[in-house]
Amino acid sequence: MSELWVKHCGISHTGSFKDLGMTVLVSQVNRLRKMKKPVHGVGCASTGDTSAALSAYCASAVMSHKKMEKKQQKKIMEQEFKGQTRLPKFAIPKSYNLYLQPDLFACNFSGTVEIRLTITEPTSFIVLNSLELIIHEASFTSESNDQKCLPIDVVVDDEDEILVLPFDEPISVGDGVLKIEFSGSLNEHLRGFYRCTYLDGETKKNMVATQFEAVDARRCFPCWDEPALKATFRVAIDAPVELTALSNMPVADEKIHGNIKTVTFQESPLMSTYLVAVVLGVFDHVEQTTSDGIKVRVYCPKGKRDEGKYALSLAVKSLDLFSQYFSMGYPLPKLDMVAVPEFSGGAMENNGLIIFRENELLQNDLMSSASRKQRLAIVMAHEVAHHWFGNLVTMEWWTHLWLNEGFATWIEVKYARLVNETFDDVCYKKGSSVVRMLQGYLGDAIFQKSLSAYMKRYAWGNAKTEDLWSVLSEVSGVRVNSMMDSWTKQKGYPVISVKLKDQFLEFEQAQFLSSGQASNDANWIVPITLILGSYKRRKTFLLETEVGRFHLSDLDQSSNGDPISFGEDLWIKVNVEQSGFYRVKYENKLAARLKKAVVDNQLSATDKFGILDDVFALCESCELPLSNLLSLMDVYRKELDYALLSRLMDICYSILEVSTDAIPGSVNDLKAFFISLLQFSAG
Template sequence: MAMAMAMEQGPQQSVEQFKGQARLPKFAVPRRYDLSFKPDLSACTFTGAVQITIDVIDPTHFLVLNSAELAVRDGSVSFKSHYFDKELRPSEIVLVEGDEILVLKFDEVLPIGTGVLAIGFEGTLTDRMKGFYRSVYEHNGEKKNMAVTQFEPADARRCFPCWDEPACKATFKITLEVPSELVALSNMPVIDEKIDGSLKMLSFQESPIMSTYLVAIVIGLFDYVEGSTTDGIKVRVYCQVGKSNQGKFALDVAVKTLDVYKKYFNEPYPLPKLDMVAIPDFAAGAMENYGLVTYRESALLYDEHHSAAANKQRVATVVAHELAHQWFGNLVTMEWWTHLWLNEGFATWVSYLSADSLFPEWKIWTQFLDETTGGLRLDALAESHPIEVDINHANEIDEIFDAISYMKGASVIRMLQSYLGANVFQKSLALYIKRFAWSNAKTEDLWAALEEISGEPVNLIMNSWTKQKGYPVVSVKVSADSLEFEQSQFLSSGLTGDGQWMVPITICFGSYDAQKKFLLKTKIKKLDKLDFSDASDISHTLVEQGGQRKGGQSWIKVNIEQTGFYRVQYDDQLTAGLRYAIEAKQLSETDRFGILDDSFALCMACKQTTSSLISLMSAYREELSYTVVSQMISMSYKLANMIAEATPELLNETKLFLINLLQFSAEKLGWDPKEGESHLDAMLRGEILTALAELGHESTLHEAVRRFTAFLDDRNTPLLPPDIRRPAYIAVMQTVTATNKSGYDSLLRVYKETDLSQEKVRILGCLSSCPDAAVVLDVLNFILTPAVRSQDVVYGLGGISRKGRETAWIWLKENWEFISKTWGSGFLITRFVSSIVSPFSSDEKAKEIEAFFSTRIKPSISRTLKQSLERVGNNARWINYIKNDKELGEVVRELAYRKY
């Protein structure tokens, strides 16, 4: 269509024809950018010039490229074709602000062939953490500015005019003029440096072909630590001066991870160096710019004395994720943002593969279930979206950097790998990368490579998972001589959708030695005894006796190790058998997790009573697995809140039950770390003590406050190591009131005194848990002050206490104009909406929220608002369901006062 339009163009045509288009016209494409920049870090401005070598594919009077918030310098624009000597200047230059495009109209036709487009421009280093922006740091007590780029998804256009689409790959030659005392980095190594007084001119090696969103520049004052891979790739971690020791762990992970990926993808890391930089102000967790990966400080730096075990694990997995992109995303790039999941889903999945290789003791694949659950939670909403989602405009892209693209994407990859087998899967990925290296690919290209190696109908199977939203719940019933499987779309509203999937079903029968798998292609399938001949003789007996044997001493488990992206609902007989298996410790921790999580989801969807869920949870009292107990804690928070709304008279006994549920593992772990204890025990201790503090466990609160008091006197006291600081901070905030704010003031003092980003984030995440609404308001006002970096404000929205919820909503309304202006141009704005709106639980509140946003809706928050309002409606339905659960009071009271 674009080509036909180009052929008809004439000098009389208007720039209006290009407005409102989702994609740039293709009558000209870039091949090479020669870029030069001169930033002024004091004035927070920059000047630049670009010469873009382009191929004109069709004769045209127009060149259309992306540009936003840049001033094109008068007389700086010209085009020179390789086919004639004269320089052409546009007769009209129009910036279409709404579409972020720059239209250049020429009176003479630009002929087919190669030419050079030159543009001079000026811009501002903004505080919005996108495009070319400033970050503020402190050196020798003085605040200084650094200049940083963040271009994904579509913000290179805020730094230089360009074809800012992932398929428009080109090479980049960058030159920087910067103060001579500063460090300046880009994707490639410096090949020439010239110092002229207070300034220096740096020329960087020309990059290989890549997309604009992967171009990067960082300018500031840094220290670094350095290492190299087995094949000589130089790796550095840059950070603020004085923090280089905190970069050593990430450096070690990066060096080893590059070697892991080289072997796994059968392709060496393709650039001559890899730099990783900790940026004080950074909106996302990290960004995979080719050869120059940028991170939040909390995602890259690790302090042995003040970082928790959870911080260490996050650094390892984030580094592994970003380095996976160097192959999956950078070397082979999605053709358009519809295929974002190819980048993010794969990088998420592969990061676990790398972390497991480096740290097998972390049992990271068990923790992967948190990714699966995150994907299942979001995808159970009617307002979810397919993995492959149509993107019609650049302002829609930010919202799909969500749990569907990352978590569901990674989970369906894991499901497919499990179905095809690890070796087949690895060979297929290597083929895909070799075939599309330095190019762009679509989802179908990956399926083709997998089909070629496996011989399986991968495209047919996977289309049902990527092209439609949602997933199935598989209901399993047992009869005298068969098992019946029925799939239907699971929705957390309790309604049933009309989706249907090709579901890889795996089953085990009383033992992991007796297994069977098949593909559920239809809505209903029955398997009789003959179908189990390849599992074992035990399965015949199990089916005949409803999944039980010898008085309930055996069981049937579907979705072995939770590798499938679906939920399972068992009939009463099968449920009883699984409960026995849990108590008899016959199930793996992944399967124990799966049974609990599926039951919780069914309960929230009003497909199972809350009393039956609580009864099932009681079977987990002696659970010690980090991942399972962590999930049980998340469920406990939600249950306590919903019961408080539905039947407040049961709240205290519900909390007592939940405290009893966690006591076994809490007593096993204690407060103090044990010599030689595992990484997982260190993480679990913090989570359990946090939960006990939030639930109001008196002895936990007392001990936490005692240790915090010692910490105020000595920041290095062994009484409060990093892994238990969060429970101490939560406990302190439970004691704070509007008339006694000493604990809050003390926490703020710790916040202001520390320069460790992880510690600041930890404190921010605890402040709003205070049960006094007046204090919650103080906290919310505090996070909008300059004392909190713009990137970190969202942490202060996490965990707002139930009593502070209405206060937070009023605060959001009163401050919406400021919030929208400050964060509205990036994805962080969605966190304000989801954090404050989603916990409500009445239809009346949903209507009030909808009315407020009706005149304030923007494309960047549209999907998030709809999802948040849907959650409010789902909470309201669940509360009504709880009210009608006639067995709930009896079950809660019996378990709350049970003696163990």
């Protein structure tokens, strides 16, 4: 009977008859032979026509079986793939060969991607990401037997942004190549593979660029669009001969076919899909080489080479500084920066090809303000730093995004002054502030050694927050993971209240809220740093509970052994150099001593800034009265530090803005006070 199945149904089957419903089929055929009745319109006048009846019934059975299979596959897809945040792990990408053919006149593109996969367990489905693409053909070829398998369907789920390819036979464990031909539109939404315009004389023309972070590579080509699924990429693109083609890696080959050229780039190291980039446009460029021999270029619109020179100098300095700090050289053969007229953000750290909005990257020496140059110094340091934190070592999933952004922001702050000596003001985010706090607690040398070890251990791979804490703990001998979990796994930050009672310092922490409704539910492990009357007397310890109490003599760590006088004039500054991510609220007695230290110029500009900023924040949240803030501001009359004066003026404006509505009768008196306060610095 199995031979009949093969003969009349045209497919082979190695399993039992029952697997394909053969028990039913055999009984039906035997019944037909006895009855000699027609089946599905096929006449069976004699036993010699049984073959025709059997053929018809087999065809019907196969169709029915395929329908059942399709229903079953749909059910599996809905149960296993629908609504899932992550892709299934039975297929892992190893490399991509991507060929793009954009049409800048029709504003669309076609492409082919060949993805080398490792099948980790037998599967009848391949599931990957795709969005707003038309899939024309797909096939999977196993490397073990060179067998080419075609999917029985192509299922595109726009809601979940996935492409499901079901196969009639399970794909075996091993390596193979998934080939997909596709097409799409060059959109105007500044994401995925998009088009924008540039001026060629008086004529507007199209150019193309990409923006894939966080999940828009899938708008350009079908892929495993998750940061942990790193692979190598070999990119090729067709372009009009007059345009410059840029991607993550240097050009490997260029072939010209009439007015179109095909540019192929070198294969990249392992990287995530969101870091792949392509730009086509008309550019001039300027270039320099770093001390390690890395070629750095800035691509500018035609005629604006000079406006790219400042950015170029920043990039070269950044690469040299970070290579030295991390004890690991820049991991790619080149770094290009390109100015694009239309871009959704300020810049994007694509591996080896940083894309900037044109007005962010280009600086005219005669027209650009100091603040614009300061801004570029910060952005440049941030984007270059990502080539270590983010590109070389990448977060495992977007929930660990702070590993990328927090460290990049921390290092932009740390080195922006070295990269650009006119840099003054810094805005801290929580991630970078927490990193800076940890650096201050562990010390520069140990922290730097730890980061270098972390980079080397996870280079070209992915890491979770816990992986970083583990390396820092190993190198420093400090239980970093438990300390930092209290900062990264709960919202907000604390305010530390400090009181002095009978030569005991008492510390109490509570969550700081701008509403002033402090909460004691949250608890942080807080690295407390303090100085007692001198920067030579510094103490560092962890406040692990809601309340802590320490005798002053236990806190004295004088480096020169001089005895400390615990008299009425002893001032105490908590959170030295503002390294901790917390506010400090002093009782009136300690606050008065700190004001005298400010007048006597015994504190650094950073610590004076911190005292003022904390009191203003506490006043805003109604934790302190306005009189406390005005009294403190009064001791800053002779201040000349730029950052401090800027903050002082900001606070003056903020007080006047609130007072106009809250206490209108005091506005004129406040204005007079602020004018007298700032007269010294103005003169």
